[in-house]
Amino acid sequence: MSPPLTARRAARPRPATAPAAPAGGTTPTVIEARALRRTFGDVVALAGADLTVRAGELVGLLGPNGAGKSTLLNLVSGLRRPTSGTVRLFGADPRGPGSRLRLGTTPQGTGLPPTLRVGEVVDFVAGHYPDAVPTGELLDRFGLSALARKQTGGLSGGQQRRLAVALAFVGRPHLVLLDEPTTGLDVGARQELWSAIREYHADGGTVLLTSHYLEEVQALAERVVVIDGGHVLADDSLDAVLDRVALHRVVVTTPDDAVDHLPGIVRAERVGERRELYTADADAFVRDLVRSGVAFRDLEVRGASLEEAFEQMVAAGPPRTEENR
Ligand SMILES: Nc1ncnc2c1ncn2[C@@H]1O[C@H](COP(=O)(O)OP(=O)(O)OP(=O)(O)O)[C@@H](O)[C@H]1O
Numbered sequence: 001m002s003p004p005l006t007a008r009r010a011a012r013p014r015p016a017t018a019p020a021a022p023a024g025g026t027t028p029t030v031i032e033a034r035a036l037r038r039t040f041g042d043v044v045a046l047a048g049a050d051l052t053v054r055a056g057e058l059v060g061l062l063g064p065n066g067a068g069k070s071t072l073l074n075l076v077s078g079l080r081r082p083t084s085g086t087v088r089l090f091g092a093d094p095r096g097p098g099s100r101l102r103l104g105t106t107p108q109g110t111g112l113p114p115t116l117r118v119g120e121v122v123d124f125v126a127g128h129y130p131d132a133v134p135t136g137e138l139l140d141r142f143g144l145s146a147l148a149r150k151q152t153g154g155l156s157g158g159q160q161r162r163l164a165v166a167l168a169f170v171g172r173p174h175l176v177l178l179d180e181p182t183t184g185l186d187v188g189a190r191q192e193l194w195s196a197i198r199e200y201h202a203d204g205g206t207v208l209l210t211s212h213y214l215e216e217v218q219a220l221a222e223r224v225v226v227i228d229g230g231h232v233l234a235d236d237s238l239d240a241v242l243d244r245v246a247l248h249r250v251v252v253t254t255p256d257d258a259v260d261h262l263p264g265i266v267r268a269e270r271v272g273e274r275r276e277l278y279t280a281d282a283d284a285f286v287r288d289l290v291r292s293g294v295a296f297r298d299l300e301v302r303g304a305s306l307e308e309a310f311e312q313m314v315a316a317g318p319p320r321t322e323e324n325r
Contacts, residue, residue, distance in 0.1 A: 027054040029091070030175050030206050031076055036085035037230075038071050045071040047230035048085065055174070058197075058207040060221030060238075062214070062310055068230040069210040070108055073177045076208070077105050090174070101129065104173030108180050110164035114153025118144060118163055121152055122170060129171030141199075142166035143192045158185045165193060169200060176200070178209040182216060194220060218306040226313050233313045241309050248282035248303055251275065252289070254296040262288045 031053040038046040046068045053059055063069050074080040075087050078094030089099040112121060119135055126132035139145045142162055152160060165181045181197070182190040190213075197220060201207055211217050217224060217238075224241045226234040234241055247266065252259065253273050260268035260275065264285055267278040279285045282301045289296065 027056065029053070030055050030057075030089070031208065032086075032088040032091075033072070033076065034086050036072070036075060036087055037083050038068075038075060038080065039083050044230050046075070046082075049227065049230065049232050051076075051225065051232065051235070053175075053206060053208055055206050056201075056204055057223060058201045058221050059209070059223045059225060060217030061208060061210045061225050061227060062217055062306075063210075063227040064314060067228045069227060070179055071230075072227065073105070073107075073179050073208070073210065077103060077177055079107075101171065102174040104168035104171060104176040106165045106168045106176075106178050106181055108183075110160070110167075112152040112155075112160055112163065115151055117149050117151055118155070119148040121163065122167065125167050125170045131172055132170050133172060138166055138170060141169075141196055143189070158189055161185060162189060162193065166196075169196070173205070175206040175208070178207065180210055180212065182211070182213065190216070214307045214310060224306070226310060228314050228317070233317075238306070241313075242303055242306065247278045247280060247308070248301060250277045250279060250282055250285055251298070251300040252277070252296045253298045254294055256294045256296075258292060258294055259289060259296070262292060264288075 029052060031051060033049060033051040036046050036049045036051075037044070049068070049072060051072070061069050061072065071080070075082050076089060076094060078089065078096075078099065087094060090102055092099050094100075094103075116124070119139065122135045122138055126135060126138075133141075135148075136145070139148055142165065144159070144162060144166060147155065147159060147163075152163065155163065161182070161184050165178060168176045168178065176197075178197070182193055185193065194216070197207060197209075207220075209217075209220070221238055224234065224236065224238050225232060226241070252275050254275060255273050259265075259277065260270075262285060264279045264281055265277050266280070269276040277285070286299070286301065289299075
C-alpha cells in the first residue's frame, strides 16, 4: 500500500463512507461560503451561494456550462475576490499563506512550462512545500513515471491533464479543488485518476470537484451540489439527490407491445424488441408483467441516474427567493 498523499500529521476525520457530519458537529469546517456573489460587469456568475464543506468530505459540484462552478472554486481558492458575501478557507482568508499551504488545486486550464521535463515541474512545485510528496512517488501514483524525463511541451493533452491534476497533490494538501479533472482523458487514464482521488480521500483528504461527466460524480462523490445561474439548486447526499427522481427504469426484451400499456407506465421507448419503461413503482410493474402472461426476457430494473436527477433539477430552476421573485 502506498503512503498517504495527505498531510502526515492529519488525523483521519471519519471513514470514507460515513455520511457528512451534521452542522455544528466536531468535524472541522474546511470551506465556509456565505451569500457569495460575484459579478463580471453585467454578468452575475454567482448570485448568493452558500456552501459548507467539512474535513474528509468528497463533494461533486455539478452544473451546466456557465453555471458558476469555476467562479465558485476561484473564490474558494482565493484566485478571485467576491463582489459581496464571505468565504473562509480553513477558517481564514483564502488569500493567506496559511490557507494556501494546505490547499491543492487544478484549474480548468493549466499552463505548463513547455521546456521543463515532467520530473522537473514536479520538483519545482514541491519546492514550495515543507513536506512534499517525493517526485518519484507522486509520478508513480498518477501513472506518469514513464514520462518523467519528457518535456511537458511534448506531452499529449491527456498526459498534460494528468500532470496538472497530480501537481495538486504534491504538497500533501488537506483540501483539493479539481475543476474538470478528467476532461480529455481516455477511460483507462480516467479510472487511474479516480483511484488516486479515492485513495487520497480514504486517507482523510477533502475533495471538491467539478465535472461534466455525471458518471464521474456518481462514481466518486458522497455529496452533490447542483448549481445553475449562480444559484445552488441542491446540496445533499448522492442518494438523496437520486431519490428526488421518483421514476425507476425497467428494461425488458419482448416482442409484445402490450407491456407499454401496463398500469403505471409513464414513458415507454423501444429499440427493436428492447423496451425502456419508466414507472414510479417498479415492483408493482414487475408483478403486473408476470401476471399479464406476456413473454419476456433480460429484465433489468434500476433507480434514476444522476443524469436524470440533474436534468430534472436544472429544468425546475432555482427556488423562489426574495431576490429572484
Ligand atoms: N473573467 C470573466 N469575465 C467575464 N465573465 C466571466 C468571467 N469568468 C466567468 N464569467 C462568466 O460567469 C458565468 C459563470 O462562469 P463559470 O466559468 O463560473 O461557469 P462554469 O459553471 O464553470 O462553466 P463551464 O462548465 O462552462 O466551465 C458565465 O456566464 C461566464 O461567462
